[in-house]
Amino acid sequence: MKTLRKYTLLLTLLTFCTVNAQQKKTEEPKVIKEVDQVDKKAEEVNETTNNTNTAIKNTVENSKETLKTIGSLFGSGKGKANKKSKGAIKIDIKEVTYDDERLNNLYTHISNAKGVKKASKNFSNGKASINVVCKENADTLWDGVPKNVRNAFKMLQIDDKSMVLELAAAQLAD
Structure with missing residues (x-):
């Protein structure tokens, strides 16, 4: 069971x-x-x-x-033109010394010009370079420099973003 x-x-x-x-x-x-x-x-x-x-x-x-x-x-016409040319501009000055008063005057006027945001100056082997960030093109920037400062230089080349200068011949003899 x-x-x-x-x-x-x-x-x-x-x-x-x-x-x-x-x-x-x-x-x-x-x-x-x-x-x-x-x-x-x-x-x-x-x-x-x-x-x-x-x-x-x-x-x-x-x-x-x-x-x-x-x-x-x-955008306004003026604004368009400025926007197209806004940027860096390089200014080369040939055959100049670092402490040349004309170079320093040019740098002062350009760095204080309307529309210039940044400016710097470089020097090497008798050649100075001024670099700026600007709303204007190179020609307009150059036209804004006072005539007595511009007369100290001879324009060799210019375009929207650069210019090449040298001391004016009459001033080289000084």
Whole structure:
């Protein structure tokens, strides 16, 4: 009798475990399907986010270009000319000494000229260079230098961003 009880108990236990295992097997595919669905939704959200970021970047770039275009359409004529020529101007003066009073006068007038933001002076081997950041072009900057200072120099070359000068011949003999 005891053996019969043991076998019955064992048989009941095996039946329960089998039924329980079958229920888990039917639940596992449901869980796997749900996980797959969550993964797909996450991928869709990531893709949507990436597309949105790209669209925002493109919109910002297009807006910048549009603003530049609008600014160029409505800017004043004087403002346009200044913006085109704004930048660095290099002035080279040949055959001059570092302590030449005419060079120092020229540097003082140019560095204090209207529209000049930065000015620096360099000297090497008898050649001086004045570098300025200016709203005007080189010709307009030169025209702003007082005539008595300009007369001390001879213009050899000029364009929008540079000029080459030398001391005037009458002054070289001094």
